[in-house]
Amino acid sequence: MKTENLIDLSYYPGCSLKTTSQENNASLISLFRYLGYNLIELEDWNCCGSSSAHSVDTGLAFDLASRNLALAPGERPLLVACPSCLLRLRSAYLHLAEDASARRHYEMMWRKPFNPKLQIIHFFEFLDQIDLLKYSRDGIRRLEGLKFVPYYGCMLARPPIMRHEKNYCGLMEKILSNLGASPGKWSFSSRCCGTFLTVARPEVVEPMVNEIIQGAINAGADCIITACAMCHMNLEARCSLKEKVPILHFSEIISLALGIGKSEYKGWFSRHLVDPRPLLKALNLL
């Protein structure tokens, strides 16, 4: 493992990765360390202002997001893991870049000027730049034999303010195919997982999740690969079908493909509600 000359990045984990999806957090941090980046958790970060805050109080959601922007050191990019957090933080950034009165409010709140040079980056944007196979031990395509379906959830659908930004449709298929896996064709890769309705209206979310999982089964997939901790949670927790399909975080499957190491994987897969270990053992990945 490479340990010297790591490049520092600020890192915003968000509430889900910090708590319910610690395996997503741990796998992302160790993957980036392996690739040569040191993720430094943003000091004293708070909730990004997602779903509940912007649902009932737009101003509060903007303040919550902008506090995080104000905390970010200006000299290095801010890496974001959760698509929903990325959307809130980047929308707040774009609003600040465009609107002088929003900037005045920001300066009054945080007693520092808005930094228009702050780069807010989703981890997909990093992975898109590199040939991951070069990082695989001995160049082995360890995912040979794995059939997966990619699940982007609502990540590819963004509000009009972000419509000119790069879209990462197909990135999971490209990266995982390069590492030996074969993507299945299905129609649910960008169907919303139901997010918070899973608590207040579970009877609405359950049939939707079942439809998604059944879609994966029909496509002959061994597993579903997710890019978002919230999606991962809902797909695991709300499926009431007899036949289950393991759901893996994108950061987990890439780590396995590169052969990062057994000591790193410890504690990731035991946290899954649908145990992926039989599948991973059968493919010699564990």
Place this chain on the structure above:
Amino acid sequence: MKPKPDAKASEIVNLNQLDSGFVSDVIRRSGVDINRCWHCQTCASGCPFVRAMDYPPNRVIRMVQLGLRKEALQSSGIWICVGCNTCSIQCPNSIDIPAVNDALRQMAMAEGMVVAEPNILNFHQAVLQSIQRHGRTHKLEVMMRYKLKKHDWFSDMALGMKMFAKRKLELLPSRSKNIAEIRRLFEEKSTA
């Protein structure tokens, strides 16, 4: 939505009783020009939750345009919307429908309208209380507060136990240190 061939007299919109200022209130509050909507219903066909809504997104927009303030603000659709943006990327006029729904929800609360989905509002308030206390969401606390308010302790009990066993529900929250600064954001806000 199927058109109704024989609308009852009570369902016919009375043009004399419309709130003509409503549409400009919504445009101002949301920052979205909903008059660009030409009612192609692409949003309604794409929305994954439309079956759980009383009115699909474009109908709510039409009600706003017609000045049907109470009908729009008391609709369940504005609360069911999770903001997944499936509608807004498909909209040929790039209307930010989730932002319109954010505005309508907040107007409904400010005007004391009947909330069509009280459990969804309870959930949002439980999340905000958690953020106010810790700066971050504490899922176990959010679930406890939500269930306390709903007087429902038994649904999802098996799921909760399983998550607990898998250490996905933590007893203690992850917290921001400068809580005073977080609380200041909530001051003078009536939503939490």
